[in-house]
Amino acid sequence: MTLLNFLKISKTMYKSTKLKNLQKVYNSKNMSNFIKYAEHKPIEKIRNIGISAHIDSGKTTLTERILFYTGRIEAMHEVKGKDNVGATMDSMELERQRGITIQSAATYTLWNDHNINIIDTPGHVDFTVEVERALRVLDGAILVLCAVGGVQSQSLTVNRQMKRYNVPCLAFINKLDRMGANHLRVLSQMRSKLNHNAAFVQLPIGLENECKGIIDLIEQKSIYFEGAFGETLKFDQIPKDMLTESNDRRHELIEHLSNVDEKLGELYLEEKEITEEDIKSAIRRSCIKRTFTPVFVGTALKNKGVQPLLDGVLSYLPNPGEVENHAFKEAEGEEPIEVLLDPARNNSKPFVALAFKLEAGKFGQLTYMRCYQGMLKKGDTIYNARTQRKVRIARLVRMNSNAMEDVNEVYAGDIFALFGVDCASGDTFVTDLKDNISLESIYVPEPVVSMSISPHNSKDRDNFSKAVARFTKEDPTFHFWFDNDNKETIVSGMGELHLEIYAQRMEREYNCPVVLGKPKVAFRETLVGPCEFDYLHKKQSGGQGQFARVIGVLEPLPPHRNTLLEFIDETVGTNVPKQFIPGVKRGFLAMSEKGLLSGHKLSGLKFRLMDGAHHIVDSSELAFFLAAQGAVREVFEHGVWQILEPIMTVEVNAPEEFQGNVIAQLNKRHGIVTGTEGTEGWFTLYAEVPLNNMFGYAGELRSSTQGKGEFTMEYCRYSPCLPETQENLVMEYQKATGTLPEKEKKKKKN
Incomplete structure (x- = not known):
C-alpha cells in the first residue's frame, strides 16, 4: 500500500467516523427535545394563549421570536423573508408569498418549565373566523398593538371577540423601532377606544432608532438585550434621566390596580409598603377577572422585549384550572x-x-x-x-x-x-x-360578499367539486350554492380577499383555475295593470289536429304578494272541459320561467281563466297548454310590463364620526334610510337598498370607515326598479338574443 492510498483511506475513515458521531449527537439532541416537549406538565404549569392583532402588527414575527428564545426552532426567519424560507407559523406557500397569515396555526413550547400552547391568528378581517375559533378554546391572549398605528379597526374586532369569550389578555406595544412610534398615544387609545383599565408595566428606553432596552416598573430595573439575536439579558439600574418618569408610571400602575383589586386597594389606602409580590399578585387577580390589562413594550423585529413578555404570560395569564368552562x-x-x-x-x-x-x-x-x-x-x-x-x-x-x-x-x-x-x-x-x-359552539358571522364562480376548463369539474367540498367543510364562513334563477354557481365569504385566496388555492392545490365574477341579480317581470286575452290555437296538418281557445284576464297581484304566481279557473259550463284545465295551468307556469322583456322569470301575476272553446276531436291537454302560452305572448304585446328587483334590508354598524359618509354612500346607491340608533360612540343605521347596487359595498364601507364599519344584509321584498335600470336590462337582453331594434343598432354603430 502506497503512502498516498493510506492517507486517502484514513481520510475517508475519519470522515465517516465524524459523520457518525455528528449523527449520534443530532439524534440524541432530537430525542432529548422530543422527551422534553412530550412530557406532560401539571395543570398549573400550562398556558393556552393566542396572539391576536390588526393586520401587520407583528403577530407572526413575535411568535417566531418566542419559538426561537424557547429553543423550539434553531434559526429565526422573517415574514416574506429574503431567504425564501418564511416564518415557521406561515406554512402555506400563499402566506409566504403575500406576507400575511391566512390560517391560524398552533404550536407548543417550553419556557421556565411551563408548557405554552400558542395559536397565531390572522389579522385580516376576511379571516375573522380563524380568530373566533382560536379565542373560543384559549385561556388567555396577547393583544399586539402597533406603536405607530395604535388601536386600529381589527384591534376593535379582536377586542370584541375576547369580550365575547371572556378571554383575559396582556397588551404588547410592538414596533417601537419604527419612525413615529408613540407608546403613550397607544395607551391613551386603549383606554378611550377599547375601554381597558390599562397601565404600563414596562417603559421603553428610547424610541425609533434609539430604542435600546426596556425598564421593568415592578422590579425597578432596566433590561438590555445583547448578543446577535438579543438572547442575552443584561440587567442594570434605571437611567437617571428616566427615574422621574418611571416613578410616576409605577405610581399610576398601583393606582389603576388599587381601583379594581381590594387587597392592593387596602394597602394603598392605609399607606402601607407595597412590595413587588403585592403588585404581581394584584395584576394576576385583576387580569384573570378582565378588570385590568398590563401593557408590555418592545420590538419583536429587533429582538427586544420578548423574554419579559413570556415571563408576563406565566405570571399573569391563567392556567386551564383557573378558567371556568x-x-x-x-x-x-x-x-x-x-x-x-x-x-x-x-x-x-x-x-x-x-x-x-x-x-x-x-x-x-x-x-x-x-x-x-x-x-x-x-x-x-x-x-x-x-x-x-x-x-x-x-x-x-x-x-x-x-x-x-x-x-x-x-x-x-x-x-x-x-x-x-x-x-x-x-x-x-x-x-x-x-x-x-x-x-357551546363557535359564533360564525354571516358572509358579506358573494361572487359567481366556475372552473376555467369544464374538464376540471371533478377537482373543482373536491376543492369546494374541502373548503366549505374547513371554513364555516365560506358558503357555496347553485342559483336556480340565474343558473350560476355562487360562493360567499367575508370579503373579496377571502374569495380570491380560495380561488388561488383551487389553482395551486387542485390544479383547477377558476373564474370569479359579479353574480347576477334575480330580477322579475310583472304587469303594471290587468290585461285581457282571447287566444285561439288551431293547427291542422292531416289526421287529428289541435284546437283550443282560452279567454280571461292576466292581472298583477298586490305588492306584498309580487313574488307569487296564481292560476284561477273561473270557467262555467263545459266550454273548457275540466280535464284540460291542468294543461292551461302548465302552459302559464312554463311561460313564466322566462319573460319576454328581459329573459327573467315572471312573478306577481294572476291568470284568470274565464271562458274558452274546445273541439270534440282536435282538443287535447297539449293544445290547451300551447293556447295558454300563446295567451301570455299576446298579453306581452298588448300589456304594459315592468321589471322588479330585490330590495335588501341593510344594517350598518360603525363609529359615529363616519355617520355622514355612510349615509351619503347609501343615498348614492339609491338606498332609503329607515332608522338609526347610537350607543357608546357607535351608531347602527337601518336602510333598504336594491341588491343590484350593493356589489362592492363591503370594500367601500371599510375604506371610508378606516376598516371599522361592518354591515349585514338580508332579503326584504321585490319592488319596481328604476326606469334606467329597466332600459339597460332590456337592451342587454335584446343584444344577447339578437332582437335589438334597427334604430338602436344604428345608434350603436354611430
Missing part, C-alpha cells in the same frame, strides 16, 4: 342545564373536548381539539355528541405549525389533533354519551 346537559323535553367542567388532571371524570378547527392534510382530515375534562389515550374510543358516531383513536398528535409530533395521551387543558374524524367545526366529543353533555 361550562357545558350544557340536555334531557328530552327539558331545558338544557349548565354544568361546570372539572379540569383537574387527577380526576376520573369523563373526557370532554371541542373540535374547533378542521384541516385537510396529507393523511386525511386533521381535527384540532381542546380537551376540557378528563383524559384521552391512544386506542380509546370517543363519541361525537351531535351525530353519536363512534371513533377509535389510532393516532394522537400535537402540532408545531404544519409539523406533527405523536403523543400517547392528552389531559384537560391540552390542545391536540386527531386524524380520520368525520365531524364539523364546533362539535363536542365525549367518552360517555349517557351524560348528554355538549359544549
Whole structure:
C-alpha cells in the first residue's frame, strides 16, 4: 500500500467516523427535545394563549421570536423573508408569498418549565373566523398593538371577540423601532377606544432608532438585550434621566390596580409598603377577572422585549384550572342545564373536548381539539355528541405549525389533533354519551360578499367539486350554492380577499383555475295593470289536429304578494272541459320561467281563466297548454310590463364620526334610510337598498370607515326598479338574443 492510498483511506475513515458521531449527537439532541416537549406538565404549569392583532402588527414575527428564545426552532426567519424560507407559523406557500397569515396555526413550547400552547391568528378581517375559533378554546391572549398605528379597526374586532369569550389578555406595544412610534398615544387609545383599565408595566428606553432596552416598573430595573439575536439579558439600574418618569408610571400602575383589586386597594389606602409580590399578585387577580390589562413594550423585529413578555404570560395569564368552562346537559323535553367542567388532571371524570378547527392534510382530515375534562389515550374510543358516531383513536398528535409530533395521551387543558374524524367545526366529543353533555359552539358571522364562480376548463369539474367540498367543510364562513334563477354557481365569504385566496388555492392545490365574477341579480317581470286575452290555437296538418281557445284576464297581484304566481279557473259550463284545465295551468307556469322583456322569470301575476272553446276531436291537454302560452305572448304585446328587483334590508354598524359618509354612500346607491340608533360612540343605521347596487359595498364601507364599519344584509321584498335600470336590462337582453331594434343598432354603430 502506497503512502498516498493510506492517507486517502484514513481520510475517508475519519470522515465517516465524524459523520457518525455528528449523527449520534443530532439524534440524541432530537430525542432529548422530543422527551422534553412530550412530557406532560401539571395543570398549573400550562398556558393556552393566542396572539391576536390588526393586520401587520407583528403577530407572526413575535411568535417566531418566542419559538426561537424557547429553543423550539434553531434559526429565526422573517415574514416574506429574503431567504425564501418564511416564518415557521406561515406554512402555506400563499402566506409566504403575500406576507400575511391566512390560517391560524398552533404550536407548543417550553419556557421556565411551563408548557405554552400558542395559536397565531390572522389579522385580516376576511379571516375573522380563524380568530373566533382560536379565542373560543384559549385561556388567555396577547393583544399586539402597533406603536405607530395604535388601536386600529381589527384591534376593535379582536377586542370584541375576547369580550365575547371572556378571554383575559396582556397588551404588547410592538414596533417601537419604527419612525413615529408613540407608546403613550397607544395607551391613551386603549383606554378611550377599547375601554381597558390599562397601565404600563414596562417603559421603553428610547424610541425609533434609539430604542435600546426596556425598564421593568415592578422590579425597578432596566433590561438590555445583547448578543446577535438579543438572547442575552443584561440587567442594570434605571437611567437617571428616566427615574422621574418611571416613578410616576409605577405610581399610576398601583393606582389603576388599587381601583379594581381590594387587597392592593387596602394597602394603598392605609399607606402601607407595597412590595413587588403585592403588585404581581394584584395584576394576576385583576387580569384573570378582565378588570385590568398590563401593557408590555418592545420590538419583536429587533429582538427586544420578548423574554419579559413570556415571563408576563406565566405570571399573569391563567392556567386551564383557573378558567371556568361550562357545558350544557340536555334531557328530552327539558331545558338544557349548565354544568361546570372539572379540569383537574387527577380526576376520573369523563373526557370532554371541542373540535374547533378542521384541516385537510396529507393523511386525511386533521381535527384540532381542546380537551376540557378528563383524559384521552391512544386506542380509546370517543363519541361525537351531535351525530353519536363512534371513533377509535389510532393516532394522537400535537402540532408545531404544519409539523406533527405523536403523543400517547392528552389531559384537560391540552390542545391536540386527531386524524380520520368525520365531524364539523364546533362539535363536542365525549367518552360517555349517557351524560348528554355538549359544549357551546363557535359564533360564525354571516358572509358579506358573494361572487359567481366556475372552473376555467369544464374538464376540471371533478377537482373543482373536491376543492369546494374541502373548503366549505374547513371554513364555516365560506358558503357555496347553485342559483336556480340565474343558473350560476355562487360562493360567499367575508370579503373579496377571502374569495380570491380560495380561488388561488383551487389553482395551486387542485390544479383547477377558476373564474370569479359579479353574480347576477334575480330580477322579475310583472304587469303594471290587468290585461285581457282571447287566444285561439288551431293547427291542422292531416289526421287529428289541435284546437283550443282560452279567454280571461292576466292581472298583477298586490305588492306584498309580487313574488307569487296564481292560476284561477273561473270557467262555467263545459266550454273548457275540466280535464284540460291542468294543461292551461302548465302552459302559464312554463311561460313564466322566462319573460319576454328581459329573459327573467315572471312573478306577481294572476291568470284568470274565464271562458274558452274546445273541439270534440282536435282538443287535447297539449293544445290547451300551447293556447295558454300563446295567451301570455299576446298579453306581452298588448300589456304594459315592468321589471322588479330585490330590495335588501341593510344594517350598518360603525363609529359615529363616519355617520355622514355612510349615509351619503347609501343615498348614492339609491338606498332609503329607515332608522338609526347610537350607543357608546357607535351608531347602527337601518336602510333598504336594491341588491343590484350593493356589489362592492363591503370594500367601500371599510375604506371610508378606516376598516371599522361592518354591515349585514338580508332579503326584504321585490319592488319596481328604476326606469334606467329597466332600459339597460332590456337592451342587454335584446343584444344577447339578437332582437335589438334597427334604430338602436344604428345608434350603436354611430
